[in-house]
Amino acid sequence: MTTTETPDTLRRILDYSSRADPYPLYAELRRTPVARQEDGSYVVSTYREIMELLHDPLTSSDVRNLTRPIPAMQESTTPSFINLDPPEHDRLRRMAMRHFGPPHTPGLVAGLEPFLTDIVDGLIDGFADKERIDLVDDFAYPFPVTVICHLLGVPREDEQRFHVWVNDLINSIDYDPQVDPKEKLEKGVQARKDLRQYLGALLEQRHGDPGEDLLSRLANDDGPDGRMTDEEIVATANLLLIAGHETTVNLITNGMLTLLRHPSVMRRLRDDAGLVVPLVEELLRYEPPVHIIPWRAAFGDIELGDTTIPKGSQIMLMLASGSRDPNRFPEPDRFDPDRRDNQHLGFGSGIHLCFGGPLARLETQIALSGLVRRIDRPGLVADPPPYRRSPVLRGPLHLLIERDGG
Template sequence: MTTPETPDTLRRILDYSSRPDPYPLYAELRRTPVARQEDGSYVISTYRELADILHNPHLSSDVRNLSRPMPSVQAESTPAFINMDPPEHDRLRRMAMRHFGPPHTPGLVAGMEGDLTAIVTSLIDDFAGKEQIDVVDDFAYPFPVTVICHLLGVPREDEPRFHLWVNDIINSIDYNPKTDPKEKLDKGVQARKDLREYLGGLLEQRHGRPGEDLLTRLANDDGPDGRMTDEEIVATANLLLIAGHETTVNLITNGMLTLLRHPQVLQRLRDDPDLVVPLVEELLRYEPPVHIIPWRAAYSDIPVADTVIPKGSQIMLMLASGSRDPDRFHEPDRFDPDRQDNEHLGFGSGIHLCFGGPLARRETQIALTELVRRLDRPSLVTDPPPYRRSPVLRGPIHLHIEQGNG
């Protein structure tokens, strides 16, 4: 099903001018739950239909299943498992999860709490004497990179190089050929190459040696599924780095912005730090870090609602729209950390549910708790703040706040 206004609504959502508040446009989009676009692709925007298709085995994450190649989506020589389908996806995800969480490594995130708190404390200590700070540059950006370096086993002396590569890669994600110099894209391409070579070099040193970091564990694991190749380990490390970093930066920044816009909730969190657990879940619904899965492919004809999506079609999944669907959530445009039955789509759903979600949650919980506890009368300098260009990974590129003197 499609309507004449649907293509225009999508264009307005993707336009940068809509970045501060795309939610009224999502409401327009939901009038047509499954909408065919002029180029033959399909956009899904309502909660029920999104949840159904995310669990549909005929939905493919492999670019090779698109009937018409997309210039912006290219097959990688060794893709991360997020861009694979079963059974290869399932095998590689199981192998990664053996060292990243339950049931084989249940204490990973809990065991990192001391390190997470120490990193957050150090970053906030650096705010001393500053009347104005940028939550992104001074806090939300460096925090997850430092965590990932620790997790992967990057030597401390190499962290500055690692940070520079990540910076160039993240900048290139928002590359706009109409306004940005080509150097921005070229630096991102070179950084990806340098990072892969660097991770490959680290990996060579880890074979046959004991260690607790993720690269060492993956390099020496002989579990039920065998062992990952070095290329698969590097692809998995890149996935953790890029997806995990960008998600956490946006979640922390969107969270602080939301709290400053809801001062009563901010005060509640200051008075009751345990509120942070349901609060972060509500953030994942209300202001999620990932708004859109820009493409999936149909393995075969897929019936969704009253539409049949033909085999090979590109499918765009509007996750943030689904999490604001009034047919699923009571008063969806209200930020409510006491919300019950909050099965949001903030980290996706189905077989590709974000495997780093538990770590991102805990990072954000610690970050927001400490920011609220230690900042002195914080207030926004600019509202809305400037946003990143990407409609997919949506969050402020800067979030300047002022704090008091006493």
């Protein structure tokens, strides 16, 4: 493995013109598994090297360890645990997990299945008379938003407010001062402030009038690690609100698009409900909702193969490229729900393995099963569909489907 500069390939991946199909460019990028960029950052694109970094204690998630600051992350607010390292990361993640999953609340996600099914059925009932639907606006967005609002205790009627904030925040993630207008960064910074202020106001209400929602539980629970500060609770709620729906919207929409492109698999799923479990795992490999971890920091000099990544360097992990690495997955560009040994990178790996992965899996399983079962002969209106701007959280902006179009 040699380290060379490949700025043009990365630039084309990040350019919107490649959003519909970045995979040939990922294959080009994998020729140099660890590629130094002109700005001194490193792009890692192969499965083995990505996994090694995700499990390396010298790979930091705290951007304060970067020599070159990230403009989109320059804020004075308390970071969420996803942007922290042990031991603070571990403490905060444990405190949040007490109310979100095993071992303290092991039945939470599984117990949501009837609730999730009712939402899916209601949404599909809502467009029963439509000949054409937008899977994003009519289904894939409102479904996980309803779920995460319910879990956190966020009023569903406030969705339009935080939808704008989240969009501005996501759009600012890949801000490049050399090509992007400063307004893109400013809107993201302001959105982050507005969203946290909004969540802080909700938290204040929970102190005086706690309920059964996650905000209330975090605000009033004294576990083995003590109680989170209000700033830590707001940071955690901010993370869960964004990650709790953004990635699932993409996973559901990418999933339905993939099924429409593979009608034989769709027919199999309609006849065999159990297929949905391995099918969603293959979707997480083949068309994942998160394509890139745009920044990690080298906490010290990292030896990766025959490359030394210097301390303080920015590292960009190309997760979607790693999940299509032919050295790890046979026929990686083939969608195969029967694939064995499918240890994809769809939810990352290591200590930052996606906190909400079990919920996203169940939501997508129920969503795709319901859509396939109840929409007759669906057909794509446009292929490829228009995509969202972000190369990091990649998915269609709209997905128009016609009934009796297949």
